[in-house]
Amino acid sequence: MTPTGYVPEIEKALLGALLDGGDHRATLARLTPEHFVEPAHAEIYRLASAAQEQYGTTRMPTVFQMASPAFLQGFADQMGEPLGQYLAAMVTDTPFDARNIKGSVKAVISQWARLGLKAEAEALAAAASDPASNPAELARAVVSRADEIASHLRAGHRTNTRQTFAEAAQAALTASIEAKRNQRLTGVTTGLLDLDRATGGLQRRDLILLGARPSMGKTTLGTSIARFAAASGVGVGVFSLEMDNAKLTARMLSDLAHQSGHRVPYQDFIKGDMTDDQEEAAAHAMERYVSLPITLDEATGLTIAEIRNRTEIMVEDAQDSGAPLGLLILDHLGKVKPSARYAGNRNNEIGEITEGLKSIAREFDLAVLLLSQLSRQVESRDDKRPQLSDLRDSGNIEQDADAVLFLHRAAYYLERAEPADPDERIEWRSKMEACRNLGELAIAKQRNGPCVTIDLHIDMACSAVRNAARGL
Incomplete structure (x- = not known):
């Protein structure tokens, strides 16, 4: 059941940009399928990630070929139209090109976080209505979940933390040369x-x-x-x-x-x-x-x-x-x-x-x-x-x-x-x-x-x- 407040166009815009092609490795490193509220969109994103990993592209034809027969049938039954038609419509309706995908990544994570907090608040209200509930445990659970959601919101702004030795060594050498030019600054x-x-x-x-x-x-x-x-x-x-x-x-x-x-x-x-x-x-x-x-x-x-x-x-x-x-x-x-x-x-x-x-x-x-x-x-x-x-x-x-x-x-x-x-x-x-x-x-x-x-x-x-x- 789709939660109240869910805006499908937010996820469609991002998926459309991905399926239009380009270098989306940075986006794929920041997002996971769990950030998509619609399960079908989560699976499409997973397929796009797999296509990037195996074939170096997220273009629509390649992603479509990655879909299993079971998913194709289940998608048509759930969404009321074939997967290929749905994917093509997302690419056509994407309001910006793949170079401007950063804002859409933020929007997808923000929607996931907002609806996640909504679900947690509803669960808290239900649990707190039980006279036998332990308020201290409820408070700890709420803080823990809120921190977890907040960490996802922050993750989109983090710089890449993983580097090969060669990449790190080149960066260190470049910084040293630049510092020499800038009088050791x-x-x-x-x-x-x-x-x-x-x-x-x-x-x-x-x-x-x-x-x-x-x-x-x-x-x-x-x-x-x-x-x-x-x-x-x-x-x-x-x-x-x-x-x-x-x-x-x-x-x-x-x-x-x-x-x-x-x-x-x-x-x-x-x-x-x-x-x-x-x-x-x-x-x-x-x-x-x-x-x-x-x-x-x-x-x-x-x-x-x-x-x-x-x-x-x-x-x-x-x-x-x-x-x-x-x-x-x-x-x-x-x-x-x-x-x-x-x-x-x-x-x-x-x-x-x-x-x-x-x-x-x-x-x-x-x-x-x-x-x-x-x-x-x-x-x-x-x-x-x-x-x-x-x-x-x-x-x-x-x-x-x-x-x-x-x-x-x-x-x-x-x-x-x-x-x-x-x-x-x-x-x-x-x-x-x-x-x-x-x-x-x-x-x-x-x-x-x-x-x-x-x-x-x-x-x-x-x-x-x-x-x-x-x-x-």
Whole structure:
């Protein structure tokens, strides 16, 4: 019996494209017969897969010849017309050619998932009506099935995970040659030469964590990296879970004005205290950099599932715009909403989030930069430089992150320790001037490179982060 809400044309469109011929190996690798709601369509798809495997084609005549006599007879009895006529009609009615099959693959999986969830909801309603049912078992079963269905929805966006040694070796050699051409840069540039040299750039498919205490400059560094990466032609997506888009953009414009040699403090920008010259500088920066491929999303309280869905939209939009997404920035970890699965166990909640972000990095071939606040235990030490143990619920973060960076500014602590004694204040001012724009970025963990500390020039007022001793 055909379920309510089933649209047969969705499956027919995909099958028609397959039967029209072409190279459909990528499609056949993503779909299985179970994704088709109509059993007859599932069998046709299975026949197409077999034809591709045996004869290297999915064209209609070959697929038709693969059908058994029993299926031919059963199909005619069930569908009311011969299989050959049905297949020919699907090819004729296909509204697009085989080159545009990607959207149809997504539609088939989406319909299967939607109707699968509908069936699970109906089964849950029936089971929950029984007074003898165990709600805990029902909840576990629902979560398990929902996760299974969700995994199919995500699978369509995953890159190919299987390669021969020859393919992998060629890819590695090509990447090395390309990195040599790009001055050892294999990932997304950060705009910071010393950091790029130490890491090769932010690597795609990696989860990179940037940790620091509040007001240390995490967001400033994140927005600086975003605009440098975008200026190199890489599409950048930013989930600003704490700050609205207008304020985040104001930081970037302040940074861009600084890049052009003008000082437009961020606070003056958002308070409306800019001079006429500063307004002109900010407007010029906006005109010059308005085409940067950066997408901002200020939604709050997002779950990993919601982040994944919004990332998918960003990826598709960036592809259409001509600047494919290569970097995703989330500000910050503490604002990502965990699911109810591990409610009360913060360590497992964090693990669920970091594992989900690592999965997004791999599925969409992105470098994911995750900003995170450090625990207060940093403040209790004489040396306040962060350590891996300062990560909140650090076990899972350390495990899932491919690289961990810590930002530290001595001026942050020094400016909060102004002495009352006038004589001591003279020495204090001297120390403040010496370290006001100095920052340290420690690479505390890196799977494929050294763990070193990089000196930075940071102008917090203008949201600008530059290479040390250069300021440019």
